[in-house]
Amino acid sequence: MTATITAFERSPDGGRGLARDMRVRWALEEVGQPYEIRRLSFEAMKEPAHLSCHPFGQIPTWEEGELVLFESGAIILHIAERHAGLLPMDANARARAVTWMFAAVSTMEPPIIEREAASYLERDRPWHAERLPVLEERIHERLGALSTRLGDADWLDGGFSAGDLLMVSVLVRLKGAGLLDKHPNLAAYVARGEARPAYQRAFDAQRAVFHDRSVN
Template sequence: MSDPLPVITAFRWVPDFARGVVRDMRVRWALEEVGQPYQVRLVDGISVKAAEHRCLQPFGQVPTYEQDGFTMFESGAILLHIARTRTGLLPDDPAQAAAAEQWVFAAMTSVEPAIQDLGLVNIFEADQPWAEARRPISEARVRSRLADLSQRLGDQPYLEGLFTAGDLMMVCVLRGLTGTSLLADYPTLEAYVARCQARPAFRRALAAHLADFDTTPPLAA
């Protein structure tokens, strides 16, 4: 008897600027890379904060992951669980696997905070009187991380030579710069992101992610 399909949670509606970068994309892409079918349970701004969902995700966010009574939250942890329990996202050699895993953490702790801060300035706090003064500082932090990452990547196709969970997470983080011109100033990274996004698994994940969104916003409470 086959194991039940994993179930992940995702939003049924988000603003246009967030479509394609909500964190269920990371899990969808990982599952597509390892050839694992999955199911999606859609939540909205109310149900995601309800007690039923908070039993799975204490902070009222997405995604979550459930399979046969086992549950997880946090996209990085879910990604590593998928990579460690299925083939296709980590090398068999333990040292090489550890080298790939370090990039998952680097993406989320060294690169993503700077990109998130810029997102706050450009989108969520753009109407604040200090936003214009803060933007150059935020952009400089992003550029510093991009310069370091570009130098480390060099002429390799992927961070550790072959595509791994580390590249998947890094590209998902770099996609947070969509709508800015920053990545274009680092041709090595721009080509790296394009290379990863050309993967069939990414295209399938993105299509499924976008197809799940409602076309009209929810009514105000």
């Protein structure tokens, strides 16, 4: 049965691949599974039909028969557990890959999202100039720890895994902000992720939606 995932009808990221459906698309491309997309307007995301799938009215969701999931990390874990290619066969390595999945969405992503929100919502506030360096210092602390752990390795723990997929998806949000400049091994890590054919297929599919909607 082909799964259906939800995505923005008009993504606020301008087609840069930052919306969280992108990471689910990438996972499906990595394991070679087909999928369908249901595009939602911001209004539709708050209607009862979608809230029954995602109680917080966000995207993406996953629908496959009677199974409905939300939260991109949970969806990717579901995909990785069912299809080879995103989790190692060795039990200990598998557990470590799952740990990196949680680290990406629980440790690395929150301060990055907080900085983005401050830039969008608080730019005109009198405290913004003082608060932004504090937020960026918090990000640098976590980037520094991640950089040290990665070292000169290609991926976080041996071969590419769902942990890397999520971590790269999170770090991509820093491109253009200058925050990866102090950590060249992380910049190279992100570039390796973006260079994967599965990432490129997912990115092209997500960007095509933006262009289609921009023309209409």
